Amino acid sequence: MRHMNLELAWACLGNDASGFSARLQIRNAGPAALPAAGWTLYFNTCRPVDPARLSASVCLLHPGGDLFGFAPAAGFAGLLPGQTLEIEYWSAGWAISVTDAPLGFYLVLQDAQGGQQVRALGDAQIAPFLTPAQQQRGPEDRLPASTAATRYAAACGLPEAEALHGLTPAPQSWRSAAGRLTLGAATRILYQPALASEAELLRELLDAQWGLAPHCLPADGQPAGDAIVLRLAQAGDGIAHGEETYGLEVRPQGVLICGASGHGIAHGIQSLLQLLSSAVAGVIQLPLGVMRDAPRYAYRGLMLDVARHFIGKAAVLRIIDLMACYKLNTLHLHLSDDEGWRIAIAALPELTEVGARRGADAALCASFGSGPQAQDSAGSGYYSRADFIEILRHAQRRHISVLPEIDLPGHARAAILAMQARHQRLLAAGQVEAAEAYLLSDPEDCSTYLSVQLWRDNVMCVARPGCLRFIETVLRELQSIYAEAGTPLHTIHTGGDEVPDGAWLASPLCRQLMAQHGLATTAQLQEYFFDQLRALVQHLGLRLAGWEEMAVASAPDGTGRAVPNPRFLDAPMRSYVWLSAWGKGREDLGYRLANAGYPVVLCNGDRLYLDLACAKDPEEPGYYWAGFPGLREVLEFCPEDIYTDARCDLMGQALEPAALAGMVRLSEQGRANILGIQAQLWGENVRDGARLDYLLFPRLLAVAERAWCASPVWAGMNDMAARRAAQDAAWAEFSQRLGRHTLPRLDSLAVPPAYRLPVPGVVLQDGVLHANLELPGLTMRYTLDGSEPDAQAAVYTAPFAWVPSPQQEGAQVRIAAFSSNGRKGRSAVLDLPSSTG
Known part of the structure; x- marks a missing residue:
């Protein structure tokens, strides 16, 4: 194994309506042969491989989830140094981008002593997706791919805007006035005693971002000199009712921030910081003006999935800071899933000892490219009690609520395996009764199912008494953690999504429970469990939240259509509605639940799932099961009217007007039940901090805009031409604002996020090269010789004529956006015509 060196290359060969074919090349670049037997090449892929459509040289293994393996078939002669093995195979689903390629390869080789050696091989080299068969999802796919020309066209023709x-x-x-206010070393922060925390936060932020550390003094008055005064709103301030409302006044006499509460004051502080600009070192300036502000929705959230890939404490604290800056107020942490458990529970140490480690030698196998080594892997890690308390306190100071999610009864494999390990440990110690206390599985269960993420053993046995005991123990520990942090836990999110068909069918314990309570189907068993869960949560003094599946039942007409479940309306759970992709048949479910009386947070996958690719571009990371939500699509999300802009389904085919007309609209009662909106960042593709930032920003800024600001003017327009003109104008202003103000401000932070820089649009028309960006204000640099542009490359400022010379035959234009701190985005490439035509 020490001398084994395998080079991997992968290519999609083409897609059709039902799947795709692919080729994996394994080249032996080392001095030792790969033997004829005794090895397995493991890899992760979310696209299940068909064992019946596979090269004869290998056979397929599927340990579970997205982990697959190729092992040598009978007759394989080995792979000598310099030789290449080609494996062609077929998978369900499609492969139209780098995200669809297998990743995280590692080789397990059996040695002569019966042991095994493991070597991480990393990712394969991915061949570009160039042909229509590689870029399209079969003949029904009418959605064009993103190209340099389509990007250019999309950014052209917009109205002039500043x-x-x-x-x-x-x-x-915001009513601006002439003049500016200068703040410097003599600036003081004067605050009412109830606002001491907000005053100290302002001082810290001014120091961290501007090197200005004003003294904080308790006082109750009006601004004088260059003081910043923080006080609660009084009659006559013109501050509307509502906890998060605020006013900001910048006058020659100083700054006044008044709010309905400390939460409103905190928002005023963030607006103040966005207005600041530097004149000279140690001195900052503010434009004069008066601001009045309040949010549209009380709930403005971001869900971070820290289970699939662990996101460490430092990164979470940084995300909280950025959420506060843009006035988001709820961080929903997805703390458990099949691939990981991420918070320490003192009474159940196996949850993190077993459930927080992924690797070849761990109970949890490698997933999503996390590799064979559990140590220092993005697939491993958890928050200690002290870590989580620090997160809670950091969020509380910024008036952000942290909503914990423990996903169950599905998506629970990490917890199930951890409790099996606990069971084995205590059995070995002779503690039979204690061993059974928290077991989450039925050893006699012969049910066969396959979850959406390809697991066969990820559903808790809801008939075991240990199931509710487990949940209660976890919730009591969470309550204790929140209490120690000084921020009581009010709501628990328990997931409840994607329990696969077939679960529980062959469990003796479940069949016994069903017979005991007269339950005819496993759907009724799940509903019974949710009822038990709700009673437990209420007993603990908590409110229940869950994904949409927890609030629906099957229609009594036998169609299987999801309808609001009236059973839980007496103490309604908060429902997070996500499966809104056009053509899936549940587009209006959020409205139906709200009309029925459920409090609803809209999490629409087609606009608010930030783990989806932002464009149909092979190089853009992310899935696309609900579409390709770009920055403009996120901005133009109308939470209370999803229909007016509905034009095509996921394949780009026109939607039927009759189908749209038959969907439910929000009633007045339903409108009142829409609590707000939430962006989701599921973690399958979040392998590191750079990918985290790339997927989140700048789209999260558009989510913040839509969650905070009043319903846009175009929302009530039925005249499509007028609506589109209003949308163009709003987009032109927003894109200018981000490109010229918001993103440079992000660049100036001590730890600036590596947000996605847009790929330029570029065309050659009549011998003139034109380029543009969806975010004006960023710098574009280009080369004409095919080399990658860098900080010394020419700056694009205007279209220019291009007449190729013989020395430039077959050259390429490469042009890329650069941030204000010099970071480069992905280049657009345009092949230049040859001088011979």
Whole structure:
């Protein structure tokens, strides 16, 4: 194994309506032969491989989830140094981007002593997706791929616009005045005693971002000199009712921030920081003006999936800071799933000892490219009690609620295996009764199922008494953690999504429970469990939240259609509605649940799933099961009217007007039940901090805009031409604001996020090269010789004529966006015509 060196290359050969064919090349670049037997090449892929359509040289293994393996078939002669093995195979689903390629390869080789050696091989080299068969999902796919030309066309023809201000999200009103206020070393922060925490936060942020550390003094008055005064709103301040409302006044006499509560004051502080600009070292300036502001929705959230790939404490604290800056107020942490358990529970140490480690030698196998080594892997890790308390306190100071999610009864494999390990440990110690206390599986269960993520053993046995005991123990520990942090836990999110068909069918314990309570189907068993879960949560003094599946039942007409379940309306659970992709048949479920009386948070996959690719571009990371939500699509999300802009399904085919007309609209009662919106960042593709930032930003800024600002003017327009013109104008202003103000401000942070820089649009028309960006204000640099542009490359400022010379035959234009701190985005490539035509 020490001398084994395998080079891997992968290519999609083409897609059709039902799947795709692919080729994996394994080249032996080392001095030792790969033997004829005794090895397995493991890899992760979310596209299940068909064992019946596979090269004869290998056979397929599927340990579970997205982990697959190729092992030598009978007759394989080995792979000598310099030789290449080609494996062609077929998979369900499609492969139209780098995200669809297998990743995280590692080789397990049996040695002569019966042991095994493991070597991480990393990712394969991925061949470009160039042909229509590689870029399209079969003949029904009418959605064009993103190209340099389509990007150019999308950014052309917009109305001339300037940013109205430098604030994101936009305030309700900002009346600017002539002049500026200068703040410097003599600046003081004067605050009412109840606002001491907010005053100290402002001082810390001014120091960290501007090197200005003003003294904080308790006081109750009006601004004088260059003081910043923080006080609760009084009659006559013109501050609307609502905990998060605020006013900001910048006058020659100083700054006044008043709010309905400390939460409103905190928002005013963030707006103040966005207005600041530097004149000279140690001195900062503010434009004079008066602002009044309040949010549209009380709930403005971001869900981070820390289970699939662990996101460490430092990164979470940084995300909280950025959420506060853009006035998001709820961080929903997805703390458990099949691939990981991420919070320490003192009474159940196996949850992190077993459930927080992934690797070849761990109970949890490698997933999503996390590799064979559990140590220092993005697939391993958890928050200690102290870590989580620090996260909670950091969020509380910024008026952000942290909503914990423990996903069950499906998506629970990490917990199930951890409790099996606990069971084995205590059995070995002779503690039979204690061993059974928290077991989450039925050893006699012969049910066969396959979850959406390809697991066969990821559903808790809801008939075991240990199941509710486990949940209660976890929830009591969470309550204790929150209490120690000084921020009581009010709501628990328990997932409840994607329990696969077939679960529980062959479990003796479940069949016995069903007979005892007269339950005819496993759907009724799940509903019975949710009822038990709700009673437990209420007993603990908590409110229940879950994904949409927890609030629905099957229609009594036998169609299987999901309808609001009236059973839980007496103490309604908060429902997070996500499966809104056009053509899936559940587009209006959020409205139906809200009309029925459920409090609803809209999490629409087609606009708010930030782990989806932002464009149909092979190089863009992310899935696309609900579409390709780009920055503009996120901005134009109308939470209370999803229909007016509905034009095509996931394949780009026109939607039937009759189908749209038959969908439910929000009633007045339903409108009142829409609590707000939440962006989701599921973690399958979040392998490191750079990918985290790339997927989140700048799209999260558009989510913040839509969650905070009043319903846009176009939302009520039925005239499509007028609506589109209004959308163009709003997009032109927003894109200018981000490109010229918001993103440069992000670049200036001590740890700036590596947000996605847009790929330029570029065309050659009549011998003139034109380029543009969806975010004006960023710098574009280009080369004409096919080399990658760098900080010394020419700056594109205007279209220019291009007449190729013989020395430049077959050259390429490469042009890329650069941030204000010099970071480079992905280049657009345009092949130049040859001088011979």
